Amino acid sequence: MGSERFAVTLPPSNLSSLLATLRRNGVRFVLVGGVAAVVEGAPVSTFDLDIVHARDPRNVARLLEALGELEARYRVRPELRRKPTAELLTGEGHHLLMTRQGPLDVLGVIGKRRDFESLIGSARLRKLGAFFVWVLDLETQIAIKEELGFAKDRAMLPTLRETLSLHRAHARRRKKNRRTDNS
Secondary structure, eight states: OTTOOOOOOOHHHHHHHHHHHHTTTTEEEEEEEEHHHHHHHHOOSSSSSEEEEOOOOHHHHEEEEEEEETTTEESSSSGGOOOOOOHHHHHSSSEEEEEEEEEEEEEEEETTTHHHHHHHGGGEEEETTTEEEEOOOOOHHHHHHHHHHHHHHHHHHHHHHHHHHHHHHHHHHHHHHHHHHHO
């Protein structure tokens, strides 16, 4: 009983390939958005990968290397085939990219100007396949969606709240079972 755990759900293979490329290149980031919710156990669907990256020059250089490998281009006006630059990636903006592995949203900040440094303390290191990734916790995901207040965010809130409630109930049961086992 005490050993039961929530299973970590792996993202679809193309999104796993995106994550693997970022990790292989040493990019520091926190996984946010729909895939982060899925990894944390929420039963939601998503089609892109959202990350908030560290914006220091060394990390941006590693990110650019990974994006080059992924043949990343901006999704807006794809006919221009614009590539992200170091100058753009050091800013707070959102970079909505298409890669050969699928859509990737590279975000400088989310919510009320939350950047990598402010999010990493609310992230959990999760093993996804053969590598570890920092994943934003459900509490912070909920807080950010409440801050943003977009219709799509409001629609996801009940699911995220229910998932968080289930996690907490599970943790209480595990704690109770450990106390019983130690008596």
